[in-house]
Amino acid sequence: MDRHYPFELQPLPYSYHELSPELDELTLHFHHDKHLQTYVDNLNKALEPYPNFHDWTLEELLIKNEVLPEEIRQPVKNNAGGVYNHELYFHCMGKNKGSKPEGTLAEAINVDFGSYGEFKAKFKQEALNQFGSGWAWLIHDVKCGLHIIRLPNQDTPLPYQVYPLLLVDVWEHAYYLQYQNRRAEYLDYWFQIVDWQKIGKKYHDHCGV
Ligand code: MN3
Numbered sequence: 001m002d003r004h005y006p007f008e009l010q011p012l013p014y015s016y017h018e019l020s021p022e023l024d025e026l027t028l029h030f031h032h033d034k035h036l037q038t039y040v041d042n043l044n045k046a047l048e049p050y051p052n053f054h055d056w057t058l059e060e061l062l063i064k065n066e067v068l069p070e071e072i073r074q075p076v077k078n079n080a081g082g083v084y085n086h087e088l089y090f091h092c093m094g095k096n097k098g099s100k101p102e103g104t105l106a107e108a109i110n111v112d113f114g115s116y117g118e119f120k121a122k123f124k125q126e127a128l129n130q131f132g133s134g135w136a137w138l139i140h141d142v143k144c145g146l147h148i149i150r151l152p153n154q155d156t157p158l159p160y161q162v163y164p165l166l167l168v169d170v171w172e173h174a175y176y177l178q179y180q181n182r183r184a185e186y187l188d189y190w191f192q193i194v195d196w197q198k199i200g201k202k203y204h205d206h207c208g209v
Pocket of ligand 1: 086171
C-alpha cells in the first residue's frame with residue numbers, strides 16, 4: 001500500500017451480502033461505511049495541518065509514529081491503526097468461505113500449534129481474553145515462525161518487525177448488531193468466512209521455498 005494523505009475509504013473486496021449468514025449485511029454496512037469511514041476522516045483531520053507528513057503511507061505513520069509531533073502522535077496512531085486494521089480485516093474474509101489452510105502455511109501451523117484445530121482453539125481463546133476493545137492477530141516473525149497475539153484498541157504490531165497475516169476485530173461494533181454480547185459465537189462463525197487461500201498466499205510469498 002503506497003497510499004497517503006488524503007486517505008480515502010476503500011470499498012469492500014466483495015459485496016455486502018457475500019459473508020451472510022455468518023456476518024450479515026447490516027453489520028458490514030455499519031462496520032465499513034460508518035466505523036471505518038470515521039477512522040479515515042479523523043486520520044485526515046489530524047494530518048491536515050501537518051503537510052510534512054502528507055506523503056507518509058499508513059505503515060510509515062504507524063512504524064515511525066514516535067517521530068510525529070507530540071500533539072498528533074496518539075490521534076494518528078489510533079486512526080491510522082483503525083484504517084490499517086480494518087482494511088486488513090475485511091481482506092481476510094471473503095469468497096473462499098469454508099476454506100482451510102493449505103500448503104506452506106498449513107505445514108507451519110502444524111509445526112507451531114500442533115494442528116489447525118489447536119490453532120483455532122488458541123486463537124479463539126486470545127480473542128476472548130482481550131478485555132474490552134481490541135484485536136487478535138496471527139503474525140509471522142522474521143524467521144517465519146507463527147505467533148498469536150492480542151492488542152488493545154487500534155494498536156498494530158507493525159513497530160515490532162513482524163508481518164500480520166490474519167486478524168479478528170473484537171470491538172463490540174464488529175459483532176453486536178448480529179451476535180449481541182456473544183463474542184464466542186461470533187468467533188466460531190467468523191472462522192468459517194476466513195479466506196485461507198489469500199492468507200496462505202501471503203505467507204507463501206514471504207516464507208515459501
Ligand atoms: Mn472495527
